[in-house]
Amino acid sequence: MTVPSGIYIRKARIQDVRTIHALLMDCSKQGLLLPRSYNQLYSHLRDFFVLAQDQGAILGCCALSITWDDLAEVRSLAVAPECRGQGWGRRLVEACLSDAITLGIFRIFTLTYQAHFFERLGFQVVSKDNLPQKVWADCLHCPKFPDCDEIAMSIEM
Ligand SMILES: CC(=O)SCCNC(=O)CCNC(=O)[C@H](O)C(C)(C)COP(=O)(O)OP(=O)(O)OC[C@H]1O[C@@H](n2cnc3c(N)ncnc32)[C@H](O)[C@@H]1OP(=O)(O)O
Numbered sequence: 821m822t823v824p825s826g827i828y829i830r831k832a833r834i835q836d837v838r839t840i841h842a843l844l845m846d847c848s849k850q851g852l853l854l855p856r857s858y859n860q861l862y863s864h865l866r867d868f869f870v871l872a873q874d875q876g877a878i879l880g881c882c883a884l885s886i887t888w889d890d891l892a893e894v895r896s897l898a899v900a901p902e903c904r905g906q907g908w909g910r911r912l913v914e915a916c917l918s919d920a921i922t923l924g925i926f927r928i929f930t931l932t933y934q935a936h937f938f939e940r941l942g943f944q945v946v947s948k949d950n951l952p953q954k955v956w957a958d959c960l961h962c963p964k965f966p967d968c969d970e971i972a973m974s975i976e977m
Pocket residue numbers: 847852853894895896897898899900903904905906907908909910911930931932933934936937940
């Protein structure tokens with residue numbers, strides 16, 4: 821497998837939406853994360869960081885979504901298979917954590933099947949009961965609702 825060169829992390833642009841959508845759809849078909857509609861991606865595009873290549877390809881993404889005055893969520897994390905295992909997933913999450921600090925938010929949670937990956941970044945498993953009700957607003961649209969089997973994790977910075 822050829823490892824792409826000239827890749828870096830930047831904020832998402834409007835031209836990236838279709839590629840972000842395709843990346844997330846690929847992972848969601850494998851049951852790894854929840855799909856996001858074009859409507860959601862356009863309206864939340866400012867939340868996203870992408871792993872971009874000089875030639876224009878988008879090889880990864882991650883979003884920081886503000887939940888409430890002291891809480892934000894890391895979501896929609898995906899790295900293209902050819903770029904995995906090189907620290908890009910970690911850097912994408914760190915970009916979101918850094919953004920949270922800039923915004924003055926120091927408690928971040930995530931809902932994930934990749935508990936070990938997030939543990940490596942300092943997240944800890946928490947009870948879903950410890951997350952505020954507001955967190956579950958999007959879940960009403962989830963095909964798995966109300967039987968969520970994702971693991972809740974959080975980090976305090
Ligand atoms: C909130 C959410 O969106 S959850 C959905 C997460 N996304 C997916 O599952 C989609 C498919 N998977 C992927 O896109 C990728 O495998 C990711 C995003 C999970 C990981 O991205 P990568 O770029 O491969 O991870 P990266 O190389 O940065 O690894 C960081 C650390 O986590 C570890 N790690 C990476 N993936 C995993 C894993 N699946 N299980 C356990 N540890 C892992 C690495 O060994 C590394 O450890 P280190 O700090 O000791 O070196």
